[in-house]
Every structure is written in C-alpha cells, then in structure tokens.
Amino acid sequence: DAGITQSPRYKITETGRQVTLMCHQTWSHSYMFWYRQDLGHGLRLIYYSAAADITDKGEVPDGYVVSRSKTENFPLTLESATRSQTSVYFCASSESYVGVYNEQFFGPGTRLTVL
Amino acid sequence: QKEVEQNSGPLSVPEGAIASLNCTYSDRGSQSFFWYRQYSGKSPELIMSIYSNGDKEDGRFTAQLNKASQYVSLLIRDSQPSDSATYLCAVNIPPDSSASKIIFGSGTRLSIRP
Numbered sequence: 001d002a003g004i005t006q007s008p009r010y011k012i013t014e015t016g017r018q019v020t021l022m023c024h025q026t027w028s029h030s031y032m033f034w035y036r037q038d039l040g041h042g043l044r045l046i047y048y049s050a051a052a053d054i055t056d057k058g059e060v061p062d063g064y065v066v067s068r069s070k071t072e073n074f075p076l077t078l079e080s081a082t083r084s085q086t087s088v089y090f091c092a093s094s095e096s097y098v099g100v101y102n103e104q105f106f107g108p109g110t111r112l113t114v115l
Numbered sequence: 116q117k118e119v120e121q122n123s124g125p126l127s128v129p130e131g132a133i134a135s136l137n138c139t140y141s142d143r144g145s146q147s148f149f150w151y152r153q154y155s156g157k158s159p160e161l162i163m164s165i166y167s168n169g170d171k172e173d174g175r176f177t178a179q180l181n182k183a184s185q186y187v188s189l190l191i192r193d194s195q196p197s198d199s200a201t202y203l204c205a206v207n208i209p210p211d212s213s214a215s216k217i218i219f220g221s222g223t224r225l226s227i228r229p
Contacts, residue, residue, distance in 0.1 A: 042221035
C-alpha cells in the first residue's frame with residue numbers, strides 16, 4: 001500500500017543500548033523528516049533529509065544518527081539510548097521543502113521507552 | 116519568544132457551534148501555513164494548508180491568514196464530537212544559511228461537548 005510506514009510501532013529498550021527506528025515511504029517524496037513528540041514540547045525536528053545521501057540536523061539532533069542510502073528509507077538510530085529519549089517518534093515526508101508543495105505527511109509513529 | 120504559539124486549551128465547544136482555533140508566528144518571512152489534526156495516540160493528519168492572505172474553505176473547515184498581524188486561524192463550523200482532537204499549527208521558517216524548516220506549535224486541545 002502507498003504511504004509512509006514505521007517500524008517497530010512499540011519498543012522498550014534499556015539505557016545504553018543501540019536502537020534503530022525504521023521509516024519507509026512509497027510516494028517517492030524527496031524530503032523525509034524525523035520528529036519526536038513529548039508533552040509540553042510539541043513536535044521537535046531531529047533530522048531531515050533532502051534526498052538520498054543528503055541529511056541535515058534539526059532542532060534536537062544530539063544522541064541520534066540518520067542515514068539515507070535509498071530515497072524511500074530513512075532510519076533513525078539512537079547510538080546509546082538514554083531515558084530522556086523516551087518519546088513518540090514520527091517520521092514524515094514531503095514532495096518539497098520550499099514553496100507551496102511542502103505539506104508533510106506523517107507515519108503512524110513509534111513509541112519508544114528507555115528503561 | 117516561541118516561533119509558533121497556540122493556546123493549549125482545552126477549548127470546549129458545544130456540538131453544532133463554531134470552533135475557533137488561533138495561532139501566531141514570529142517570522143514575517145513565513146510563507147506556508149498548515150493545520151494538522153491529531154487524535155490521541157495517533158499521528159498528525161494534514162487538514163488545511165494556506166499560502167496567501169484571506170480565507171480558504173474546505174468543507175466545514177476555514178483557514179484564515181493575516182500576514183500583517185502574523186496570525187493564522189482555523190474555524191470549524193457545525194462542530195461534531197469527531198472533531199475532538201488536538202490541532203497543531205505549523206509554519207515554515209524561511210532559510211538563513213540552511214533549508215527552510217517547518218515549526219509546529221504545541222497544539223490546542225479541542226473538546227466538542229454533546
């Protein structure tokens with residue numbers, strides 16, 4: 001089915017472990033984004049990517065790593081998870097990032113708990 | 116000062132009435148404005164986008180933009196219980212040395228009472 005998917009949907013891990021959250025989109029959108037959503041902070045941009053092999057930091061990038069070897073995939077890795085990274089993570093994509101075609105469409109989210 | 120501000124609510128509106136949601140933004144160069152609806156435990160869903168001053172209507176939803184006042188609003192006519200959700204305002208921030216980015220407000224929780 002067309003759209004944007006995330007896996008896993010739920011993840012519990014321990015402090016210090018490496019975790020990778022997956023994001024896949026079938027629209028061939030150029031831009032992809034990772035956000036975290038926490039009570040009191042709304043949606044905060046972690047990283048974004050303009051195309052394969054092009055990534056850039058957002059508002060809260062520390063502790064996260066991204067890659068984009070293929071247009072359709074944009075995995076987010078927590079290299080050494082901390083409790084402060086407990087959050088709901090949303091992946092999004094858009095056709096463009098400037099002009100009038102920059103509506104972003106969101107995946108279903110991954111709820112991550114770090115113990 | 117936050118770049119995109121919304122009243123967190125909750126905003127309680129009787130069924131059938133008009134719900135009015137407001138958002139202010141700080142960057143005068145912003146060009147794109149969005150309203151997302153987010154049900155509890157779900158992902159944000161785009162419901163309206165607006166790019167020029169004035170009103171834009173889509174069904175029961177009307178987005179209003181006033182760039183001079185740096186103000187964007189969403190009106191929901193004939194409010195239904197299914198409209199109960201958190202509404203996120205999003206605004207693009209023009210690029211300085213990097214690409215443009217979109218900033219989200221913290222959202223307004225709307226409750227439609229029967």
